Amino acid sequence: MKLSRFCFAAVFTSAVLFAAGGVKAYAQAPTDPQIAGIVQTANQIDINQAKLALKKSTNPQVKEFANQMISDHTNLEKSVDDLAKKLGVTPEDSDTSRQLKQQAADESKKLRGLHGKAFDKEYASHEVAYHQAVIDAAKNTLIPNAKNADLKSALEGAAPLLQGHMEHAQQLEQSLSGK
């Protein structure tokens, strides 16, 4: 009897903590300037990783992929910049963008320590995970919270690009593991 009461208390406490966590996350819903900031940070991170890949990898497929990331994300960055200017939104930093930067710094450090095939594999698999994470963030956080309709539709428009990058990264990952 005592045990079951203890179990109930434990479950109840964790449920409350969970709910509190959810509320906290909700309270941190990003504003439009923060959303613009998160998108620019995410773009910049992928461009920087691609530049690192161009420097370190000798695999033509990896280089091709990295060049594409630089080209696509530079174009995306430019379109977001143009939109932000048009809307009079100045991109702002937020906890999310700072967190992204910190994660990117950790990953870059890891990548710098790797060479050859190990580098290529880590880069490809991280690109898969990274794009998946960005797709999820756009779908679950950025798009639902965007107030401005133009910003919202721009985010929705970027989803197929991110999806394309992820599938390309998956192909790259697969062809690297096949060799």
Added chain:
Amino acid sequence: MSRHQQHPHKYRSRSEAVFRELTFSHVAPPLLHGCKIILAAVAVAVLCALGLGAQGAKPASGTNHTVVIKQMHFDPSQQTVQAGETVEWKNEDIFSHTVTADDGSFDSGLIDPGHSWQRTFKSAQTLAYHCRPHPNMRATLMVQGATEQGGQTKTTGTDAGSTATLKWSPPRRPQEFHPILVNFTAALLPLSLLSDILGRIFRRQSFHHAAWWMVMYAALITPLTAAAGWWWRLTAGSALPAKLITVHQWLGTAAVLLFAALAIWRWCIHKRDTSPGLAYLTFALIAVLALVYQGSLGGRMVFGQ
């Protein structure tokens, strides 16, 4: 078909007796009768599904010969042109894209924003293509009407449909071998199951013999089919959708082993001079269902969604 008609009651009880003797003696007779009907219906349904799966999607006809690339899409995504005509792809997107044939027969290279690329299609074929940097951008081009004027007439796995050129050329590439061989596997295994089921229903040994031979042929030919598939995968696999090909290649390899196991089981049944029981038929049905799924994956890669 049968020379001497049997009395329905007599035939039914004899059939049940064999069922009980060979399979589950504890199962009640009315259920067995139901089983027969269900098994026969499932066999027919599976065959129908296989037949439907083999049909390629036929795009609607259009007369516009410019395909616009914008917002990560080829527009229109299904385009029909006449052989000898030129198609232009205009990139109106903010990103660079390619027009790359799934079978590797052409590749535009990167088309920068604001630029376009042209190609003339000489032979009738259905071409699935995609954007190399963005594999989720997929479209189809149907070239109609065979012309003999110059150019190489390529017969590929993707134009095995009704619009393919009528000129015979011996298969040389895995994209040609794999679809040819697949037909044998796709026909033999379900027919073997159907034949065994019919053998049970009509109690004719000749059906079981036919089933035995067909499962043997299927087990012999399927490794060749899989080998041609792997050959394709290794030579032009990067042009195929990554997720689909991964499932397809391993399911295909598993199917080779599955069919071999099935053939060995069927061999043992044949040696014992009995007809296969429900356990074997169920196993065979699973193999057939796996084959149908495998076929649908293959079709999706060649014909698009």
